Amino acid sequence: MRESIERRSFILALALVNVVFALVLKPFWGAIFWACAVAVIFFPLQEKLKSIFGEKPNRAALSTLMVALFIVVLPVLGIAYSFVQEGLSFYQKLDSGKVNPGEFFEEIRTAFPFINDLLAQFDITPADVRERLSSFAVTASRMFAEQALSIGQNTFAFIMSVALMLYLTFFLLRDGKQLLYVLMKALPLGDERERQLFQKFAEVTRATVKGNIVVAMVQGALGGLIFWLLDIPGPILWGVVMAFLSLIPAVGASLVWLPVSIYLFATGSWVAGSILVAYGAVVIGLADNVLRPLLVGRDTKLPDYLVLFSTLGGIALFGITGFVLGPLIAALFLVFWQLFMSEFNTTDVYEDDKPQR
Known part of the structure; x- marks a missing residue:
């Protein structure tokens, strides 16, 4: 009885020290x-x-x-x-x-x-x-x-x-x-489980940081270049804005070049507007549609829709760091459930419901 109380007290003290230490490092x-x-x-x-x-x-x-x-x-x-x-x-x-x-x-x-x-x-x-x-x-x-x-x-x-x-x-x-x-x-999770979790942490972090930064730099540079060639004011500003927005998969950079192209059409600059639309859809969009799946989706082994939602949710919760934390949490979520299904669901719970041959 005394040993049990001491163990629980120690665990409680350990948790309290961890919380206080986390606050110190906040x-x-x-x-x-x-x-x-x-x-x-x-x-x-x-x-x-x-x-x-x-x-x-x-x-x-x-x-x-x-x-x-x-x-x-x-x-x-x-x-x-x-x-x-x-x-x-x-x-x-x-x-x-x-x-x-x-x-x-x-x-x-x-x-x-x-x-x-x-x-x-x-x-x-x-x-x-x-x-x-x-x-x-x-x-x-x-x-x-x-x-x-x-x-x-x-x-x-x-x-x-x-x-x-x-x-x-x-x-x-x-x-x-x-x-x-x-x-x-x-950690009391078991060495093999911990090894899988740390491996997934490294894979997702490496893929999201490298992949998203590369895509952001490429799209920002391409966007700034076309704005400069078309003599649109503030090409550096809009290039950097497109770089930041490109952290949002699928729609990022288009939130800048599409409204600008609409404005060019409205002011009668049909040639410049057409060039910007074609360049944005083909060249800037190609960087997102080709590079992101290769650098992010393939390495993280996450579906494209899960990468999109986890990135948006991560940015909403954690700010700019969320473009890494969001997919990372999603990947760890999947790993935990895969471990659970492989280790705890060893029998088919619907075995009795299978059709008889």
Whole structure:
């Protein structure tokens, strides 16, 4: 009896310590998660470098970290900086009246008269739409400017977060195998189950991060290029927006180039509008339809519809990190149920209902 009470008390204390420790680390969860993701992605390179450097794991880990820094971290920071600069410029134009969403709507309404009939069916007046568009644009751009200003004011905290991520990545690369062994020993799920779960975690994280980032960079670059060639204002801004939106499978980048092409048609730029539609549907769309299944769906072994819903749900719950966490949770969900069915449902519960031959 006493032993049972002591065991339960210890488990309760263990759970309490874990919760408190998780709260202590809460401000750094983003840095910890991305450190784990980068370490998982570049771990195969770390293993190859260890065979070259031999008994010098620190050099192998540092070399791998430098490769990750130049391939992933610095390009992402550069794109984010360009996005902020272009976004602030767009806000200034909007605030000064150089850009007026209400005028854009009027041009589209004039070019497509059926919009008036459509609005009338829902008892909406063009003035209401103009007012709401202008209000939304001002509110959204002001919010963006405030966030950008907040980032600028918290530059030190951001730099510290990146530094902590890189610092932790170094140790995860160097001591990854030992940490994994300790974690498997501590978890009471069974070594084989834990091995399958960690393997799926590595596969999905590597596939979603690599695949989505590659697709985002390709679609953003292609979108920015065509906007620049067609002399559409803010090609860098819209290219980065398309890169971020491309994290949403199937519809991402089209949320930018399709409305812009409609506006080009409305203003009489039929050639530019046709080029943008064809380029968006064929070239930008091809990058999504070909690269994403190859880089994400095949490696995660998740159906396309599950990737879409888990990505949208993950972004809604966790923010930008959700494009990895969503599919990861979905994959772990499937693995847990596969383990359950293989180990606990060994007999067919409907065996008596099978038709007799």
